[in-house]
Amino acid sequence: MRIPIQDVTPTTGMAEVIGWVHEVRDLGGLAFFLIRDRTGIIQVTIPKKKASKTVLAAAKTVSRESIVRVKGTVKAIDKAPGGRELIPDIFEIMSVSESPLPLDVVEKVPAELDTRLDARFLDLRRPRVGAVFQIRSVAMDAINKFFFDREFIQITTPKIVAAATEGGTELFPIAYFDKEAFLNQSPQLYKQMMMAAGFEKVFEIGPIFRAEEHNTTKHLNEATSIDIEISFADHYEVMQILEDLIISTYEYVKSKCNDQLANLDCVDFMVPKAPFPKLPYVDAITIAQKKCENKIKYGDDISTAAEKAIGEELGGHYFIVDWPTDIRPYYAMPYENDSSICKAFDLMHPRMELASGAQRVHQHDLLVQQIKRKGLNPESFEFYLHPFLYGMPPHAGWGLGAERLVMTMLNLSNVREAVLFPRDMHRLVP
Ligand code: ATP
Ligand code: MG
Numbered sequence: 001m002r003i004p005i006q007d008v009t010p011t012t013g014m015a016e017v018i019g020w021v022h023e024v025r026d027l028g029g030l031a032f033f034l035i036r037d038r039t040g041i042i043q044v045t046i047p048k049k050k051a052s053k054t055v056l057a058a059a060k061t062v063s064r065e066s067i068v069r070v071k072g073t074v075k076a077i078d079k080a081p082g083g084r085e086l087i088p089d090i091f092e093i094m095s096v097s098e099s100p101l102p103l104d105v106v107e108k109v110p111a112e113l114d115t116r117l118d119a120r121f122l123d124l125r126r127p128r129v130g131a132v133f134q135i136r137s138v139a140m141d142a143i144n145k146f147f148f149d150r151e152f153i154q155i156t157t158p159k160i161v162a163a164a165t166e167g168g169t170e171l172f173p174i175a176y177f178d179k180e181a182f183l184n185q186s187p188q189l190y191k192q193m194m195m196a197a198g199f200e201k202v203f204e205i206g207p208i209f210r211a212e213e214h215n216t217t218k219h220l221n222e223a224t225s226i227d228i229e230i231s232f233a234d235h236y237e238v239m240q241i242l243e244d245l246i247i248s249t250y251e252y253v254k255s256k257c258n259d260q261l262a263n264l265d266c267v268d269f270m271v272p273k274a275p276f277p278k279l280p281y282v283d284a285i286t287i288a289q290k291k292c293e294n295k296i297k298y299g300d301d302i303s304t305a306a307e308k309a310i311g312e313e314l315g316g317h318y319f320i321v322d323w324p325t326d327i328r329p330y331y332a333m334p335y336e337n338d339s340s341i342c343k344a345f346d347l348m349h350p351r352m353e354l355a356s357g358a359q360r361v362h363q364h365d366l367l368v369q370q371i372k373r374k375g376l377n378p379e380s381f382e383f384y385l386h387p388f389l390y391g392m393p394p395h396a397g398w399g400l401g402a403e404r405l406v407m408t409m410l411n412l413s414n415v416r417e418a419v420l421f422p423r424d425m426h427r428l429v430p
Contacts, residue, residue: 005035021034042081043086064358105122110224113414152228165186181258218404220416222423225401227397234359235321235357315350320345326340347400
């Protein structure tokens with residue numbers, strides 16, 4: 001019976017493995033193969049004089065990335081991966097790979113990201129690329145556990161919607177029978193409505209769609225958002241939850257993903273330290289002005305260059321708090337003593353923004369007023385505003401980009417590296 005390659009040890013005696021032919025080497029009297037499955041790599045050594053005819057015939061014809069079943073004796077050997085090799089009695093080709101390969105799985109030839117994404121299934125066979133998605137899976141497991149441990153209710157909200165969350169520009173219109181419809185940019189309005197439903201603590205992990213027309217290394221057109229909303233909470237409470245979530249996700253990955261982190265050369269993988277500093281927006285602007293951008297002024301959004309300058313100064317995760325009300329969405333709650341700033345925050349990694357959140361406006365009339373101030377029409381938000389008339393609790397929440405979390409955690413250079421099949425302006429296939 002087949003066993004995972006990582007479980008084959010010199011003490012196993014006989015073993016049967018099934019995997020891809022990673023590398024082939026012929027040294028006259030000996031033929032070497034490296035066979036790979038998702039758990040590891042093993043050397044198969046065929047002494048040509050001793051091997052059976054069928055083994056030799058298969059070994060002679062097999063191409064790289066074909067799938068083989070190998071059964072034989074395990075022997076200890078210092079130089080081979082994992083300190084063991086397999087001497088086969090059976091070497092059977094189960095599935096043939098054509099050659100040449102569209103992409104070199106052994107990574108001797110570095111490939112452009114575009115070439116890699118075109119042949120993504122092959123790219124994902126590379127241990128260091130596969131490791132990203134094994135770690136992403138473990139991180140998502142940690143996140144789900146975190147929420148269920150704290151008694152959140154998992155929700156699923158519609159992705160086909162009639163109105164934009166924050167107005168129009170980043171929306172993908174779709175054909176929905178005879179109506180105008182869009183792919184949702186964010187579960188924002190729906191998760192807030194769940195506060196009116198009395199759910200108190202909700203989370204959703206789902207797709208968001210943004211018609212971003214700029215081609216950057218941190219924007220996707222389809223991303224995964226980790227969202228929460230909590231009743232009877234303020235922005236400080238949900239910032240604490242976010243900080244705890246980030247730290248516990250890093251800790252979980254560190255404890256579960258030794259091999260994958262090693263594959264990615266993340267040997268210095270560090271769990272961020274609590275507490276994350278809370279930098280008022282006004283101070284963030286001052287740092288940005290000093291460090292690089294004299295042009296940036298109070299009331300501007302924090303540009304990518306400014307993010308970088310502030311990130312260098314802070315050196316770790318941090319929050320930007322107390323934003324000008326004017327540059328945050330209508331649903332962010334203004335401070336009672338100074339309505340020019342609001343209870344919104346961003347969680348920042350030194351490289352980029354990871355999450356945005358706020359205590360929300362829960363008073364119907366103030367919300368209508370703020371929608372109007374943004375130049376939006378409250379009538380398009382009737383379905384959202386209605387629940388605010390019948391007992392809406394004070395509430396707060398945030399949205400965290402899963403791909404940016406993975407990208408920054410693993411120090412990937414492009415957010416596309418954290419997605420199996422990224423969608424961007426130029427990429428709709430595969
Ligand atoms: P940015 O200013 O960096 O474009 P944003 O402020 O528009 O981000 P939000 O609407 O605040 O994004 O969304 C919350 C989080 O969702 C972001 O902090 C980010 O992690 C993630 N996110 C948003 N848009 C994208 C995108 N196009 N690609 C990848 N992740 C995204
Ligand atoms: Mg944001």
